[in-house]
Amino acid sequence: PDTITVQELANRMAERGADLVKSLFKMGMPVTINQSIDQDTAELLVEEFGHNITRVSDSDVEIDTAADVDASETLLPRPPVVTIMGHVDHGKTSLLDALRGTDVVAGEAGGITQHIGAYQVTVKSGEKITFLDTPGHEAFTEMRQRGANVTDIVILVVAADDGLKPQTIEAINHTRAAGVPMIVAINKIDKSGANAQKVREELLQHNVQVEAMSGDVQDVEVSALKKTGLDELVEKILLQAELLELKANPDRDAEGTVIEAKLDKGRGPVATVLVRRGTLRVGDIFVVGGESGKVRAMVNDKGQQIKEAGPSLPVEVLGLSGTPGAGDPLSVVENEARAREVAAYRQQLATDKRTTHAPANLESMFSALK
Ligand code: GTP
Ligand code: MG
Numbered sequence: 001p002d003t004i005t006v007q008e009l010a011n012r013m014a015e016r017g018a019d020l021v022k023s024l025f026k027m028g029m030p031v032t033i034n035q036s037i038d039q040d041t042a043e044l045l046v047e048e049f050g051h052n053i054t055r056v057s058d059s060d061v062e063i064d065t066a067a068d069v070d071a072s073e074t075l076l077p078r079p080p081v082v083t084i085m086g087h088v089d090h091g092k093t094s095l096l097d098a099l100r101g102t103d104v105v106a107g108e109a110g111g112i113t114q115h116i117g118a119y120q121v122t123v124k125s126g127e128k129i130t131f132l133d134t135p136g137h138e139a140f141t142e143m144r145q146r147g148a149n150v151t152d153i154v155i156l157v158v159a160a161d162d163g164l165k166p167q168t169i170e171a172i173n174h175t176r177a178a179g180v181p182m183i184v185a186i187n188k189i190d191k192s193g194a195n196a197q198k199v200r201e202e203l204l205q206h207n208v209q210v211e212a213m214s215g216d217v218q219d220v221e222v223s224a225l226k227k228t229g230l231d232e233l234v235e236k237i238l239l240q241a242e243l244l245e246l247k248a249n250p251d252r253d254a255e256g257t258v259i260e261a262k263l264d265k266g267r268g269p270v271a272t273v274l275v276r277r278g279t280l281r282v283g284d285i286f287v288v289g290g291e292s293g294k295v296r297a298m299v300n301d302k303g304q305q306i307k308e309a310g311p312s313l314p315v316e317v318l319g320l321s322g323t324p325g326a327g328d329p330l331s332v333v334e335n336e337a338r339a340r341e342v343a344a345y346r347q348q349l350a351t352d353k354r355t356t357h358a359p360a361n362l363e364s365m366f367s368a369l370k
Helices: 006-013 017-026 039-052 092-100 104-109 136-145 166-178 196-205 230-244 336-369
Strands: 003-005 036-038 081-086 118-122 128-132 153-159 182-187 218-221 255-264 268-277 285-288 291-299 314-320 329-332
Touching: 003 006, 003 039, 006 017, 006 036, 006 039, 017 039, 036 039, 081 092, 081 166, 092 118, 092 128, 092 153, 092 182, 092 230, 118 314, 128 230, 153 166, 153 230, 182 196, 182 230, 196 218, 218 230, 285 336, 291 336
Parallel strands: 081 128, 081 153, 153 182, 182 218
Antiparallel strands: 003 036, 118 128, 255 268, 255 329, 268 314, 285 291, 285 329, 291 314
């Protein structure tokens, strides 16, 4: 019978392999990402996954993205999505800035940049890496709870002169719970009080065993300030990404995830969207969370207007009916009527949820008063 590896199926569903592994585990099938499953199990998983993760109701209005499986031959490699996490002031932003400085293309273009919370860097070898500005632990947890896992790899930043701190430990736990591979960047190695070995020992106490301690978690000493160790860090990211075999179908209607959204005074509602699969184009009609829209313009992290965006590219999207939430899914649909139908359905669902909860609360309030 036909078999498929978990990662290959994940690529075909535009989901993360780690999430499929978790789903299989819950179904009583402990397998690893590179193991093969048979066709019946794959079908069962697709069904389970749709219900568990995207919480698709039995309504035929809703879009069931998990059930929309791409054919293997349509899959092409996509850049890894890397989130930088760590304790306050340990140098997350500085490291991201330093890594963006390694972008050969941005360098050539004159490096006009703007903050959209997500960046794509083209490294020397020509490969691309998407970096997400740390969304804060709350946002990360929220997105994870909503099944909006977009991160393929986490870079854990630890300041070598400060060691493990509460938020470092939180980040380790979040990363574990999300099943995401981690690379430790021991930062501020230039400082006089820096002690990388102490950091490695502290990590071990929290069951993170880096290579130097004969474990399998990659670690690298860096200085975001002096820009040292960056090439090695990039190499490790690419190595980790290769192991994950990340792929997506670029040639279909786009699906993406909202990283952040805001109401811009001049431009109206603007969402930073990470494309998961397909290619998003100017003029596309879409539904995003409980909002709908038509792509009026797209702006990349270099402030340039672009006409299309493929898998793993973060873009600012203009032309939304309202402001969606972080983690909301975006799906391109065939026409405006369909977009409005799905958006209205989702808004109704959200309203129903609020009103069904209210009387229960009132009731308990009254009974408490009696
Ligand atoms: P939050 O976003 O507030 O959590 O901080 P962060 O983790 O983004 O840290 P940020 O990059 O803002 O850096 C905090 C301070 O550490 C700044 O003053 C940086 O200049 C300094 N810093 C960052 N990296 C290095 C480094 O490699 N060496 C030295 N000496 N200082 C650094
Ligand atoms: Mg910062």
